[in-house]
Amino acid sequence: MKAYTYAAEIYMYNFVKFCCHHTLSNVKHNNIHLNGFLFIYFHCHPCININPLTSKPILFVPQSQPAAAAAKHGGSKVYASHNHHHHHHRGNHNHPDPAAASDDSNPRLHRAFLALQAWKHVIYSDPYNFIATWVGPSVCNYKGVFCAPALDDPKIQVVAGIDLNKGDIAGFLPEELGLLSDLALIHLNSNRFCGILPQSMANLTLLYELDLSNNRFVGPFPTVVLSLPTLKYLDLRYNDFEGPLSPQLFQKNLDAIFVNNNRFTNVLPATLGGSSASVLVVANNNFGGCLPPSIVSFANTLEELLLINTNLSGCLPQEVGFLYKLRVLDVSYNKLVGPIPYSLAGLSHLEQLNLAHNSMTGIVPDGVCCLPNLANFTFSYNYFCEEEGICQNLTSKGITFDDRQNCLPEKPHQRSQKECNATLEHPVDCYEYPCDGGFGGGAAAFAPTIAAVPAATPLSSPFSTAAPSYT
Template sequence: MASTSSSHSFTTCVLFLFFLYLSCFFNNLDAKHSITNTHKHKHQHNHNHIHNSPLNPRLYRAFLALQAWKHVIYSDPKNITSNWVGPSVCNYTGIYCAPSLDDPKITVVAGIDLNHADIAGFLPDELAFLCDLSLLHLNSNRFCGIIPKTFSNLTHLYELDLSNNRFVGPFPSVVLSLPSLTYLDLRYNEFEGPLPPELFNKAFDAFFLNNNRFTSSIPRNLGKSKASVMVFANNKFGGCLPESIVNFANTLEELLLINTSISGCLPQQVGFLYKLRVLDVSFNNIVGPIPYSLAGLSHLEQLNLGHNMMSGIVPVGICELPNLVNFTFSYNFFCEEEGICKNLTSKKIAFDDRRNCLPEKALQRSEKECSAKLEHPVDCFELCCVEGGLGNNVSAGSMAIPPSATAPAAMPLSAAPLVAPSHP
């Protein structure tokens, strides 16, 4: 009986030790698991800290600017700004970051391209926070209102394209304070009033002002800009093309003055623009002969004098220009063509000579119309122009015909050279 009791006590002791061992074993496993989780959590925390590090001050200001802009966008049918959420502005659609010009180690917002986004809204003052911006392209949207004065803070901006929008007000003079600006595109908006003479003292490579509501006249002193392209078309400037156009002789390659209500004679100085490839002064009130100086424009490819009230001879020097491919002088009162001008087809030059007073040519004006014009020749040396206004001619001893029923119709808005381009 005692033996049985001893055996039972021994078994109980063994089982107790066995369960104590298992308990220690599982406690160790729990401890190891807890330590592993703690290390894992710390690692994840450090990893997240690395990827969510605070923005540099310039990107933070850009974040504030873009959020303020998004707040005043009323329509975004293409959802371009749908991902303008959170501080990672370099991931926003249409926003482009690059190293700062003054410190390559700092990332900044350097460009904005929202061309053809069809966004409606306006430009808030907070865009001035984008002080590192070099490019701002907003072609073909529905932005409206005026250009903020705070744009003067964008001192690195060198390309500004606001074309094909609904901006209003006078010429945005704030752009004249931007020291780096070389490309200005304001076409197809509702800007109005006179152009500031200071515009033509800026070092622009190109500027496009067409299809607005600018009035007054082209400033007499065109300054010393270095522009290669100037487009004034489809405005109501009036007055004459000033002789100071010669200041662009070393750079100007394209001059478009279509439907701008300019009057008077073309100045001889136009012929000194020796780099000119395109000259279009159609749909205006220009009188007098073609300046002989135009025969010196050896690079000229496109010449359009159509829909004016010019008269006299079409000089052979124009028709013999080596690079001329298109010459339009229809709807004027030219009465004679010299030399090869009578047969431009033989030189493979596209031309339009309709509605003039050219003998033996088809589709010309009536004898009555031509006689009335020839009875009142224009003396360009004595002709004076009204400064501003609608471009009526005032003669000093001459008999210039003012705009009348023979004045040209409005230039079609769909003219190919005036379509605002898209930036890549």
């Protein structure tokens, strides 16, 4: 297991009870219940191991323990994709009393006071009275604001986290937000914040988690987030960002990338990789072009890849079959053509495979149907004309499947012969197929040895009760 030295750069403070919850294809996976609100910072008192979405341990290391010790323990990456319910406990825990800090004694809390008051003045709707408590200089008592000991001086308190999830708050983010330079996390899921992100966010050099999902932010991809050196979790889904994705997004060392359900256009960048992301969700945008073969750069980390309804064309590249850690692959509702790459038979950990609503042809290979962990295989609304071996009886393997509206002889609910002939009379050579994005595609010339992995489902919005759909 890969050890991450930044595990030594984590600390936590206020405890909250929450539950991780993810859904895909009506399958639910409940993570371990945690009695700890994670403030992703650089110090903490106990050494704690917990299981995140990928079931790898997260190591929280005491501030006296060096980074090398964290590596020795095998601390792994973390990204918070969870629905949580707050039950705040503000016990002393031997920390300085946040309420005792004054503007005079703590200039950093004074700067936080200025920032939060500026923010309060550009909020014009607060139906659940989050902001009503933002009165006076004791910012650590504000609802949704969490304090912790400063990294460089544990004797003083700083604003380490802001959580306004599900507040239905309307307003925008002021430039003064950049004064909150001690922030480790910002959670603004399910509000009505609008406008563009302020460039002053570049000052948030300790920010680890940024969740702006389910809002009304606009403008081009906010490149300011790419300047944040410690950022690991980025969630921009369900907004109105538009234009091309920055190529640097896929070169930044992020653990989770959610940019689905925006208005991004142009093709996916030709060069993907450099990121250590285990989850990549770009669904419901309008990219077009082909999936670049450089997707293979994610081979060592990627576990969930969701490209639903992104206007992808061309063939599914064989390189997808080399993402050997994949548990979820969903390329449904696109314009993909050609056969299923035989290389997919090497995805031994794959649990969810959705190829539905494309124009793919050829056979459904036995190697894919025999994947040891496959639980859900959907390839309906294509033009497949043959199912190999066990693919003809997936029920016997306990696999949930949907093969409707193909060209499969003697199977019910198939396309008409006329409709099938119109497509099957013009087979696609993936090695020569032109791609709008300039990328090649194609089926693998060989079937890799079958390996193995666990099932997951499209992730729900990490901090909302209702799990949004990707389609």
